[in-house]
Amino acid sequence: MKVSKSIDGGSLTGYGCGGRVDKLIEVETRQELSQIFKESAKRGDEVSVIGGGYNTLIGPGGVRGILLKLAGEFSLIKVNGENLIAGAGARNSELIAVAVDSGLSGVEFLSGIPGTVGGTVRGNAGSGQESVGGRLVEIECFDGEKFIRLTDLKNSFSYRKFNLPSGYLITEAVFSLDKSSPEIVGNDIASRIANKKKTQPFGQNCGSVFKNPPDSSAWELIDAAGFRGYSMGGARVSEKHTNFIECLPGANEKDIWNLIKLIRKKVYDQCGIKLSLEIQLLGEGFD
Numbered sequence: 001m002k003v004s005k006s007i008d009g010g011s012l013t014g015y016g017c018g019g020r021v022d023k024l025i026e027v028e029t030r031q032e033l034s035q036i037f038k039e040s041a042k043r044g045d046e047v048s049v050i051g052g053g054y055n056t057l058i059g060p061g062g063v064r065g066i067l068l069k070l071a072g073e074f075s076l077i078k079v080n081g082e083n084l085i086a087g088a089g090a091r092n093s094e095l096i097a098v099a100v101d102s103g104l105s106g107v108e109f110l111s112g113i114p115g116t117v118g119g120t121v122r123g124n125a126g127s128g129q130e131s132v133g134g135r136l137v138e139i140e141c142f143d144g145e146k147f148i149r150l151t152d153l154k155n156s157f158s159y160r161k162f163n164l165p166s167g168y169l170i171t172e173a174v175f176s177l178d179k180s181s182p183e184i185v186g187n188d189i190a191s192r193i194a195n196k197k198k199t200q201p202f203g204q205n206c207g208s209v210f211k212n213p214p215d216s217s218a219w220e221l222i223d224a225a226g227f228r229g230y231s232m233g234g235a236r237v238s239e240k241h242t243n244f245i246e247c248l249p250g251a252n253e254k255d256i257w258n259l260i261k262l263i264r265k266k267v268y269d270q271c272g273i274k275l276s277l278e279i280q281l282l283g284e285g286f287d
């Protein structure tokens with residue numbers, strides 16, 4: 001395992017800014033994970049987890065206790081017939097690459113969705129009508145003491161949500177895919193990526209900030225409230241996609257948080273809809 005102290009939270013998220021993290025542990029084996037939890041329980045340290053950080057805003061007050069990042073054996077991906085068995089620390093891009101090489105179809109919708117398998121399962125990430133929960137047949141979790149395999153996933157997923165019991169960590173996910181060919185899967189991915197490039201901004205961001213409320217879309221509400229291109233400090237509502245907040249050079253996590261609060265207030269005042277966050281808040285200082 002690799003332990004780093006007083007890390008700049010900005011190095012861990014897609015926004016490129018965030019408060020300081022007291023202790024980051026890159027954990028490589030199941031044995032290490034068990035050990036870390038045993039010791040932190042004795043010391044009373046809080047333990048949280050981050051994947052690629054592409055759906056996370058770290059608060060201005062930073063993160064106390066231990067922040068885990070899964071690496072080593074948690075980054076492995078194995079092919080078993082038409083199933084992919086992926087460690088929670090594996091990157092979505094690697095998962096897609098293995099699927100293409102194996103001529104397996106079913107995770108193309110993750111193209112252009114950066115992050116790790118753990119973060120992606122946690123938030124039931126997806127695109128259009130497809131989301132990751134629809135392809136999962138088994139998930140291995142760690143409950144702080146032991147590893148558990150969840151196999152009845154029928155009612156576990158909803159829009160950008162996985163009902164993971166509090167305190168559980170996802171350590172592995174089994175995807176059930178369909179036989180296809182590398183050419184067909186590869187072409188589909190190329191066209192999805194081309195489409196994303198047309199509709200989404202580049203640069204430092206964490207994708208959609210808010211969930212779509214029932215029967216409307218967050219970007220339309222934000223646009224109608226006059227926020228297209230609006231900036232606060234170094235945080236700017238994207239011109240290309242108004243549900244994205246981009247970080248300009250010099251932006252900090254307070255700028256993002258203040259902009260989020262302002263958008264929520266104005267959209268609520270204007271149309272009575274309370275936007276809920278799709279991004280996850282980590283750490284302290286969200287007043």
Ligand SMILES: Cc1cc2nc3c(=O)[nH]c(=O)nc-3n(C[C@H](O)[C@H](O)[C@H](O)COP(=O)(O)OP(=O)(O)OC[C@H]3O[C@@H](n4cnc5c(N)ncnc54)[C@H](O)[C@@H]3O)c2cc1C
Pocket residue numbers: 014048049050051052053054055056070088112113114115116117118119120121122123124125126127168169170171200205206207208280
């Ligand atoms: C350009 C861009 C486009 C995007 N497009 C999309 C899109 O189309 N659809 C979409 O759904 N998302 C999209 N996103 C958001 C993001 O890519 C996804 O949410 C992705 O799944 C995040 O994965 P991550 O590993 O980075 O998660 P993180 O941000 O690291 O973590 C997210 C949450 O999951 C928790 N978590 C992480 N790992 C674990 C684990 N092992 N066990 C338990 N909890 C864990 C974290 O504590 C946190 O609460 C986009 C982001 C960007 C930057």
